[in-house]
Amino acid sequence: MKQLLQIVSVGLLLFVVAAIAQEWGYFSSVWFGATATPVTAGEDGEAEALGTVREALALMAHFYSSGADPRFAERMPVAPDLLDEFRGDIEYLSRNNRFQDSRLQKLELRSAVPAGKDGLELRTREFWIHRTFWSDGRGESDPPRSVILYPSYQLMRESTGWRILGREFDRPVAE
Secondary structure (H helix, E strand, O other): OHHHHHHHHHHHHHHHHHHHHHOHHHHHHHHHOOOOOOOOOOHHHHHHHHHHHHHHHHHHHHHHHOOOOHHHHOOOOEOHHHHHHHHHHHHHHHHOOEEEEEEEEEEEEEEEEEOOOOEEEEEEEEEEEEEEEEOOOOOEOOOOEEEEEOEEEEEEEEOOEEEEEEEEEOOOOOO
16 A cells, blocks of 8 residues: 555656646746746747737727727727727717728738747738718718728737737738
């Protein structure tokens, strides 16, 4: 019985050591306050960050078409400055008795580049259809527009996931 207890104890110790070694990034941050490993432009990071951009664009479209419903704003994974920019656009439309309904048709990743320790810059190509309506229900104020945009998003990995800190628009490039 004593020998069985020793075997089980050694096995348990080896299991714990192996588990800590496998998840060292997590254990070192909890025990020693070490920071997360730097972001790489690997497929996992790119896919997760692109998913954040896709989510933000969907919420942004609802935010615009709802006339700045705060329920969409509080769920949008963007920095406050970017959210203020969206609010400014919506206020402009509202002052002119209009609102915008935008539909993202397609989102393509052009490139992903690490930016600092926990940052990533994503360059995308976006295909949108923009429709602008009168607020009083008279219908469309302008004809629908089909637009191709080439934005660059600056993202930062936080404890809750990726957050978009800013965006810039590139000029179309020959493809």
